[in-house]
Amino acid sequence: MDFADVAPRAIVTQPVRTQAAVPLQWRLIGIAKQHAESSIRMAGEEAGHGRLILFSPVFLGAGAATWFLAVSDFPAISLGLCLFVLLLAVALCGYGRTKLRATLLALLLFAGGMLSAQVETWRARTLILDSAVTTTVTGRIERREGDGRGRWRYILAVTGTDAPEIKRPPKRISVLVRGATQPFELGDVIEGRARLTPPAGPALPHLNDFAFSAYFDGIGANGFFYGAPKKTASQPQQAGSFGEATLEWLYRLRSGIGDRIRSVLPGDTGAFAASLVTDERRAISDETTEALRQSGLAHIIAISGLNMALSAGIFFVGLRVILSLFPAIAQAWPTKKIAAAGALAAVTAYYLISGFAVSAERAFIMMAIMLVAVFFDRPSISLRNVALSALVILAVSPSEVLGPSFQMSFAATLALVAGYDLWKVRPMRENAFAKLPILKPVLMIGGFFGGIFLTSLIGGFSTALFSIDHFHRLTAYGLPANLAAMPVISFIVMPAGMLAMLLMPFGLDGPMWQIAGFGLDLVIKIAKTVSSWGGNIDVGRLPGWYFPTAVFGFLLLTLLRTRLRHAGTAIVAVSTLAVALLPVEAMPDITIAEDGGLVAVVDGEAIASNREKPPAFIFEQWQRALTMEEHRKPFMLQAVNVPAAPEGKQLQLSRDQQDEARAAMRHAAASSPSRFSCQKGAWCTALLGNGKKLTIIDNAAYLGPACDTADIVVTPVRLRFDHCRSGALLFTGETLRRTGSIELRFTDKGTEITTAFDTLRRPWMRHRAYDWRSDSFADASTSPVSDSGE
Numbered sequence: 001m002d003f004a005d006v007a008p009r010a011i012v013t014q015p016v017r018t019q020a021a022v023p024l025q026w027r028l029i030g031i032a033k034q035h036a037e038s039s040i041r042m043a044g045e046e047a048g049h050g051r052l053i054l055f056s057p058v059f060l061g062a063g064a065a066t067w068f069l070a071v072s073d074f075p076a077i078s079l080g081l082c083l084f085v086l087l088l089a090v091a092l093c094g095y096g097r098t099k100l101r102a103t104l105l106a107l108l109l110f111a112g113g114m115l116s117a118q119v120e121t122w123r124a125r126t127l128i129l130d131s132a133v134t135t136t137v138t139g140r141i142e143r144r145e146g147d148g149r150g151r152w153r154y155i156l157a158v159t160g161t162d163a164p165e166i167k168r169p170p171k172r173i174s175v176l177v178r179g180a181t182q183p184f185e186l187g188d189v190i191e192g193r194a195r196l197t198p199p200a201g202p203a204l205p206h207l208n209d210f211a212f213s214a215y216f217d218g219i220g221a222n223g224f225f226y227g228a229p230k231k232t233a234s235q236p237q238q239a240g241s242f243g244e245a246t247l248e249w250l251y252r253l254r255s256g257i258g259d260r261i262r263s264v265l266p267g268d269t270g271a272f273a274a275s276l277v278t279d280e281r282r283a284i285s286d287e288t289t290e291a292l293r294q295s296g297l298a299h300i301i302a303i304s305g306l307n308m309a310l311s312a313g314i315f316f317v318g319l320r321v322i323l324s325l326f327p328a329i330a331q332a333w334p335t336k337k338i339a340a341a342g343a344l345a346a347v348t349a350y351y352l353i354s355g356f357a358v359s360a361e362r363a364f365i366m367m368a369i370m371l372v373a374v375f376f377d378r379p380s381i382s383l384r385n386v387a388l389s390a391l392v393i394l395a396v397s398p399s400e401v402l403g404p405s406f407q408m409s410f411a412a413t414l415a416l417v418a419g420y421d422l423w424k425v426r427p428m429r430e431n432a433f434a435k436l437p438i439l440k441p442v443l444m445i446g447g448f449f450g451g452i453f454l455t456s457l458i459g460g461f462s463t464a465l466f467s468i469d470h471f472h473r474l475t476a477y478g479l480p481a482n483l484a485a486m487p488v489i490s491f492i493v494m495p496a497g498m499l500a501m502l503l504m505p506f507g508l509d510g511p512m513w514q515i516a517g518f519g520l521d522l523v524i525k526i527a528k529t530v531s532s533w534g535g536n537i538d539v540g541r542l543p544g545w546y547f548p549t550a551v552f553g554f555l556l557l558t559l560l561r562t563r564l565r566h567a568g569t570a571i572v573a574v575s576t577l578a579v580a581l582l583p584v585e586a587m588p589d590i591t592i593a594e595d596g597g598l599v600a601v602v603d604g605e606a607i608a609s610n611r612e613k614p615p616a617f618i619f620e621q622w623q624r625a626l627t628m629e630e631h632r633k634p635f636m637l638q639a640v641n642v643p644a645a646p647e648g649k650q651l652q653l654s655r656d657q658q659d660e661a662r663a664a665m666r667h668a669a670a671s672s673p674s675r676f677s678c679q680k681g682a683w684c685t686a687l688l689g690n691g692k693k694l695t696i697i698d699n700a701a702y703l704g705p706a707c708d709t710a711d712i713v714v715t716p717v718r719l720r721f722d723h724c725r726s727g728a729l730l731f732t733g734e735t736l737r738r739t740g741s742i743e744l745r746f747t748d749k750g751t752e753i754t755t756a757f758d759t760l761r762r763p764w765m766r767h768r769a770y771d772w773r774s775d776s777f778a779d780a781s782t783s784p785v786s787d788s789g790e
Contacts, residue, residue, distance in 0.1 A: 042562040052102055054383050054559045057390035059106045063113025064398035068212075072761040079115045086111055117398045120216065121763055127170050128211060129221035130770040131718075131737060132197040132595075136162040137225075138232065139173065141188050143251050143355075147282035152177045152184075155219070159189065167772055170220020180228040186252050192229025196221040198767060201594050201740040202756040203621035206541065208470065209756075215764035216399045254278045254353045257504070264510055265517040272520045273513065275301045276497060279355045288524055295530035296460070296478025297485055297523065302405075308347050308363040310494040312371060316343040340374035346498075347371070358397070359405050365389050366413070383417050383559065386410070404470040408463045411554065415462035416455060418558040449483070456482040465554060465572075468539045469547045472624040476535030484526045492519030540627040542579055549575045587626060588743035590694060593618050594756065596716035596736045599696050601686055603674040608632035610676045610684040610696050634676035634684060637668060643701075651701040661705040669693050669709070685710065690746050712744070722784060735784045738768050742785070753785055 067074060086108040093101045139156030146152050153176050161169050175194055177184075184190055198221060199214035214220070258278045262270040271283035281289075281301055292298045300307075320339035324330050351364040366389035370380040379385075390410055393400060400406040456479050464474055493516050500512035553571030556564065591600045591607075598618055600609040607628040609619065614631075623629060643651060653661065661683070668677035669687040676696075678684035683702050685695040695710035697703060700717045707713055707724035718733035729751065731742065740756025760769045760780035769780040 042564045051560060054387045055106075055555075056109055057387050057394055058555060058559075059109035060113040060116075060391060060394050061398070061401040063110035063115075064117040064394060064401045065113075066110075067114040067117035068399065068402055071759055073118070073121075073763075074114060076115075076118055079111060079118060083108070083111045083115055113394065113398060116395055120398050124216050124218065124763075126172075126215045126218050126764075127168060127220050128215060128764065128767040129166070129170050129173075129196055129198045130168060130767045130772060132195070133164070133166060134193065134195050134226075135164055135166060136191065137173070137175070137194045137196070137229075138162075138189065138191040141184055141186050141190065142172070142248070144183060144186065144255060145280045145282050146183065150178070152180065153282060154184065154190075156190070167775055168767075168770065172218050173221040173223065174219050175222070176224040177228060178224070184231065186248055186255065189232045190229040191232045192225040192227065194223050194225045194229075196223035198222075200617070203593070203618045204541075204588075204591060204625055204741050205743055205754045205756045206544070207621060207625060207741075207756075209764070211764050212399070213403065216397070250352055251355070254280075254355055257353060257501075260504065260509075261513060264513045265520075268524060269517045269520050272301065272524065273497065273516055276307060276493070277350075277501065278353060279357045279360060288527070291524070291527040291531040294475065294536055295481040295527040296475040297481050297527050297530075300485070300489060300523065302357070302359045307494075308350065308360075308367045310490060311350055311498060312343040312347045312367050314495055314498055315346040316340060316371075319343070337375055340371045344368060344371045358400060358403065359409065361397075362389075362393050362400070362406060362409055365392050381417055381420055383414070383421065386413055386417055404466055407470075408466045411462045411466055412459040414555075414558040415458045419454070419458050421561070448487075452483055452486050453479075456486070462554070462558075465547070465550050468542065472539050472541060472627075474537040474539060476537055477530050477533055481526060481530040484530075485523045488519045488522050488526075492516070493523070538624055538627045538629075541585075541625045543582075543585070546575055546579050586745055588754070589688065589690075589746050590712070590744040591622060591626075592714055592731060592736065592742040592744075594736055594739075594741045596696075596714050596731060596733050599684075599694070599714050601674060601676070601688060601694065602626060602628065603689060606630035606632050608634070608675045608686065610634055610678060610686075612636070632675050634678045635672050637664075637677055637679050651699055653701045653704075658705050661702055662709050665695060665705060665709045669695075688746075692746070731785070738778075738780075738784050740768075755785060 086104060090101065090104045090108055093104055095101065137156070137158060138160040139158045141154050142157050143155040144152055153174060156173050156175060158169050158171060158173055173196060175196075199211040199219065201211055202209050214222075255278075258274040258280045261274040261277065262283065264270065265273050268285050268288045271280075271285075272288070275281045275284060279302070284301065289298075289301075292301060316339045319342045320335055323333075323335040323338060329335065347364055347367050351360055354360040366386070369385050369389050369392070373380050373382075373385055393406070460475075460478050460482075467474060496512045496516040496519065500509040500516060503509040503512060550572050553568040553575065556568030556571065558565075558568075560568070587602050589602055591602065593599070593615075598609060598611055598614050600607050600614075600619075600622060605628065607622065607626065607630070609631065611619075612633050619631075623631075643653065643657060664679065665683065665685050668679075669685045671677060673687045674689055676684045676686045682699060683695060683697045683706060685693060685706075687693055692711040693709060694712045694714070695706040696714045697706050698716070700715065700719060703713070703715065703719075703724075706715075707726045707728050707730070710728055712729045712731075713724060714731045716733045716736075718737070720734070722730055722732055722735050724730045736742065738757070738760060742756070743754040745752040745754070757765060757768070760766055766777065766780065769777045771778055
């Protein structure tokens with residue numbers, strides 16, 4: 001009997017348990033178990049490949065971010081004890097306990113990040129001006145930068161103040177000088193009447209606090225001189241220590257290089273070229289700067305990874321090619337390492353004349369580590385080198401972890417290096433057409449532009465998340481702009497610029513700068529052409545949970561090598577979808593700037609302000625965060641004689657004048673709903689959609705009429721009381737100084753108040769609680785305003 005004839009019948013007679021007979025919950029449990037086992041196996045594979053080392057800067061940065069975002073400082077002794085215990089635990093933990101050891105190392109890095117943040121804060125100790133003041137300032141010029149319109153921005157080391165004398169003067173300020181016939185030199189001591197203000201806080205709650213970055217930059221106040229200051233010393237004062245003298249010499253060299261470039265290339269072209277070398281960007285016109293930003297090319301003018309990489313690459317390849325022309329040297333000496341040493345010297349010189357900007361510092365550290373790797377025959381482009389660079393930067397300047405520059409730079413670098421790793425392990429296929437000599441140039445050009453395309457695409461997508469969180473907008477046409485501009489930068493501007501810098505000591509740099517200028521003119525034309533297409537997408541503020549969740553997914557996607565990385569893709573996709581589908585936070589009904597001078601009513605698709613020309617620095621942030629393009633300007637009432645105060649005294653209104661003001665406010669509010677009606681120099685008022693009245697007063701004499709006729713009163717005047725007798729909500733310059741900017745929302749439960757600051761316990765906020773009259777700090781643990789239940 002043939003076995004082939006029997007086998008099928010035997011199989012058929014066997015009992016078969018179909019998949020449908022298995023309960024659904026057991027099938028789901030089985031699938032989940034398989035995925036869990038697979039995930040554990042892949043996690044072990046990641047650890048075996050040393051992938052966990054790549055997360056070390058993540059834990060260090062998370063610790064630093066936790067310390068900076070906390071409500072108050074953590075006790076330094078507790079942090080030190082925690083760090084010591086974790087160090088001891090890691091030392092006692094055997095290498096066989098890999099999971100426990102990895103967990104302890106992660107906790108150690110987290111605690112180390114917190115302690116490094118504390119140390120950096122102690123090291124900065126920046127004294128920030130407590131409130132705006134007009135005073136006579138005397139200071140020594142440490143740095144300067146022109147803006148191309150005859151104005152100069154100086155960094156002064158303050159040596160004295162007068163009329164009035166500031167009790168807590170900042171040590172270093174940034175001031176603008178207009179009208180000076182000639183710029184002052186570094187080391188000059190100048191004196192003049194100036195208006196100084198503290199660094200700006202968040203324009204709205206949950207936006208960027210500029211005082212944070214100013215604190216770690218050592219800048220205690222910003223301002224401008226009334227007229228041109230005068231030079232008080234006949235000879236410039238020399239810096240004290242050797243380090244200060246060296247730093248001043250470098251700043252003089254930087255300033256001289258910038259002046260030389262602008263003398264050869266006038267206008268925006270020279271300002272653009274100088275920004276690529278010395279990072280002096282203020283001389284570029286607002287029109288060109290806006291065009292570069294809207295086209296997605298603004299990264300070019302910042303001395304960042306792109307500039308450093310091109311400089312190092314051009315010098316490395318050029319020097320190696322020159323050495324290869326001499327066979328005796330090429331055969332006897334390691335030309336690759338010599339070229340790497342030359343490139344390292346070049347980027348070091350580049351960094352020293354760049355003004356020590358944060359982006360330049362970060363790019364220099366990253367490039368230096370990659371070049372040093374060549375000395376030890378290690379791959380330059382690797383995720384380990386990126387992680388090591390991040391560790392060094394976070395250890396030196398942990399405050400950078402919250403800055404958009406650090407985040408966007410490392411996001412782009414991580415994505416590009418991770419993409420390069422995937423490209424290297426791609427399956428290779430034989431291409432018969434590639435062997436044809438006639439097609440080789442075409443394939444080379446196609447490969448070059450394909451590389452630019454992929455680089456721009458990966459870089460754009462990787463930084464989009466951070467652009468949304470920090471700037472609330474996306475650039476729609478950044479890809480075509482970069483495709484057009486990057487070949488010009490890579491093959492014309494940077495090579496010519498590097499040759500010009502090498503020839504500058506001999507006075508032969510002019511022709512090379514002309515070539516570089518030709519390329520920069522092309523880049524400016526590209527930027528203006530692309531920006532004319534429009535394409536900026538305003539996104540607005542997103543929920544607080546979205547950014548850390550999406551960043552976590554992004555890190556999994558770029559740092560892992562197994563299929564576990566797709567979990568990061570899923571996290572980013574699901575969190576983005578959730579933001580699009582879930583209800584968003586209600587728009588504020590009223591926004592108030594931290595100085596009380598600018599107030600806006602948000603109504604539907606428009607934002608109405610009390611200023612015809614609101615300060616662009618604040619108002620543009622409002623428009624981006626609230627996605628409101630339309631601006632309703634106030635209706636200016638017919639001019640009347642506003643009472644003037646007697647000389648040296650405050651204005652006091654008579655009973656009749658108060659009655660007239662009340663009547664005028666009531667009539668103005670009723671005549672233009674959801675829009676301000678203003679009496680110039682006195683008050684502005686608006687009737688809101690819910691029937692409430694909002695009034696802003698510029699003079700405290702109108703406080704009584706405003707409180708009697710309005711439900712909400714705002715004044716920039718720093719009054720000593722914070723409430724109206726009528727029960728109306730009152731926000732004064734004093735309360736706003738402590739709360740920062742404010743948002744008001746009208747709900748069924750009453751008026752919901754959101755402030756930029758709930759407490760003022762952090763060092764970069766403490767100046768807001770200082771009282772110059774008593775020379776003491778007020779209680780900074782509570783907010784002076786609270787939600788109203790009316």
